[in-house]
Amino acid sequence: MRILILGGTKFLGRHLVDSALKNGHEVTLFNRGLTNPGLYPMVETLVGDRDGNLDALRGRHWDAVIDPSGYLPRVVRQSVELLKDSVEHYTFVSSVSVYVDFTRANLNEDAAVGTLEDKTSENIPEHYGELKALCEQEVEQGFGERALVIRPGLIVGPHDPTDRFTYWVWRFAQGGDVLVPGRYDYPVQFIDVRDLADWMIKLVEAQANGVFNATGPDKPLNMKGFVDTLVDVTPSAGHPVWVNEEFLLSQGVEEWTDLPLWISDRTGWPGFQTVNVNRAIEQGLTFRSARDTILDTLSWERSREKPDEGRLKAGLSRERELELLRAWNERQAR
Numbered sequence: 001m002r003i004l005i006l007g008g009t010k011f012l013g014r015h016l017v018d019s020a021l022k023n024g025h026e027v028t029l030f031n032r033g034l035t036n037p038g039l040y041p042m043v044e045t046l047v048g049d050r051d052g053n054l055d056a057l058r059g060r061h062w063d064a065v066i067d068p069s070g071y072l073p074r075v076v077r078q079s080v081e082l083l084k085d086s087v088e089h090y091t092f093v094s095s096v097s098v099y100v101d102f103t104r105a106n107l108n109e110d111a112a113v114g115t116l117e118d119k120t121s122e123n124i125p126e127h128y129g130e131l132k133a134l135c136e137q138e139v140e141q142g143f144g145e146r147a148l149v150i151r152p153g154l155i156v157g158p159h160d161p162t163d164r165f166t167y168w169v170w171r172f173a174q175g176g177d178v179l180v181p182g183r184y185d186y187p188v189q190f191i192d193v194r195d196l197a198d199w200m201i202k203l204v205e206a207q208a209n210g211v212f213n214a215t216g217p218d219k220p221l222n223m224k225g226f227v228d229t230l231v232d233v234t235p236s237a238g239h240p241v242w243v244n245e246e247f248l249l250s251q252g253v254e255e256w257t258d259l260p261l262w263i264s265d266r267t268g269w270p271g272f273q274t275v276n277v278n279r280a281i282e283q284g285l286t287f288r289s290a291r292d293t294i295l296d297t298l299s300w301e302r303s304r305e306k307p308d309e310g311r312l313k314a315g316l317s318r319e320r321e322l323e324l325l326r327a328w329n330e331r332q333a334r
């Protein structure tokens, strides 16, 4: 198939490129040429800006377009309008963040999505989920039955630019006492970027349509299981020190960013990492083991350049972690 990817050079996009090429497809990239330029010298790259300059796409035809770089409905509308008569099928990468009510567990694709009162808002950090939901609607309006919407949970693995999952892998591999958050039974979900990309390419080949949640693993995993696997798999495995939520919050530890994959009870989102993926599994989504994801993330983490003296973008600094562990131990000794 001839597949156009809007983006394709940062994280999910590059794994989509790898998977499409591996499966014998002819790939074209469209991006500004800013992120990892020259990454795919053998792949046709059209240069432009999806916000206002799609000229390079005019007059061209593809069997499918995959859009992992859409965040604003106004911008997604531009590619939808331009491509709806020249491309057969449009896949939009959305997010589980579209869902409005994470007080409920096990949300499936029919659950309510967020809406924006101010439809002109372009504040992505504040309204990421609502804006993604509006982007989905643009694609569905333009492509109808030819639209495919993927709602991933946390995407992890090699080339993850956020360092959220990578923090845990890196930290346990450093050894010593590792501060871990609160509750053994806290549910954890993530998907290896390569499983997601391979499955998405299969859906594109099948010209599948509809909406799919996409996260893992297939069997429920909790924080204890996740931490046990990190201990088992990482060399010089760290020793987990379980610190309760109330203490972490009292010390100003930020959920999700300071301690990735953790959101406290206080947030009122008990269902956040319990999203239902039955539909995706029925459509062929499979999962490699967490062990493989951890090992491959570690080997990528060790091989990459670290511009900032090894400081990751997410997780606690070593100094802060030590300070918290000291305070926790003092409190326990009282």
Ligand SMILES: NC(=O)c1ccc[n+]([C@@H]2O[C@H](COP(=O)([O-])OP(=O)(O)OC[C@H]3O[C@@H](n4cnc5c(N)ncnc54)[C@H](OP(=O)(O)O)[C@@H]3O)[C@@H](O)[C@H]2O)c1
Binding pocket: 006, 007, 008, 009, 010, 011, 012, 013, 014, 030, 031, 032, 033, 034, 035, 036, 048, 049, 050, 051, 067, 068, 069, 070, 093, 094, 095, 096, 151, 152, 153, 154, 155, 156, 162
């Ligand atoms: N990370 C997670 O845990 C997570 C979870 C759920 C959903 N998601 C979704 O998954 C997707 C991840 O995408 P990714 O960043 O990994 O995709 P990607 O395709 O690997 O990288 C983004 C691409 O978009 C291009 N781009 C950015 N702005 C552009 C513009 N104005 N015009 C043309 N091209 C532009 C970039 O190249 P240039 O800079 O060179 O233009 C780059 O190639 C996102 O949609 C995200 O919302 C992520």
